[in-house]
Amino acid sequence: xxxxxxxxxxxxxxxxxxxxxxxxxxxxxxxxxxxxxxxxxxxxxxxxxxxxxxxxxxxxxxxxxxxxxxxxxxxxxxxxxxxxxxxxxxxxxxxxxx
Numbered sequence: 001x002x003x004x005x006x007x008x009x010x011x012x013x014x015x016x017x018x019x020x021x022x023x024x025x026x027x028x029x030x031x032x033x034x035x036x037x038x039x040x041x042x043x044x045x046x047x048x049x050x051x052x053x054x055x056x057x058x059x060x061x062x063x064x065x066x067x068x069x070x071x072x073x074x075x076x077x078x079x080x081x082x083x084x085x086x087x088x089x090x091x092x093x094x095x096x097x098x
Contacts (some may be wrong), residue, residue, distance in 0.1 A: 027053040031066075041072040042080075049084075052092075059092035 034047040044067075051062035069081040088096040 027051050027062075036068075036070070043070040043072075043077070044068065045070065051089075060089065061092050061096060062089040063087045063096065 028051065030050045030052070031047050032049075034045060036043055036045040046065055046067050048065050049063070051060075051064075053060050053062070064084055064086040067083045067085070068079060070077050071080045072078075090096055
């Protein structure tokens, strides 16, 4: 694996990288169940997303889904549009059920 110009070969090196850099990463989206329908040079897609983050030292959880439009431009697929529908954004201790 390469990260910022360094090659990591050992599990210990990779684990240390995550321990050192994890705080630098903002909201952490976990995207799943991506479904895409292609129609020529355009496509639509949707996927669910869980988001974990820290705001002012407090853990939060969020959840929603993306609705995407894609276009093939010069043989490469690009996002034409991405809409996000939010279900919840709450402190982890409170939980999404409130």
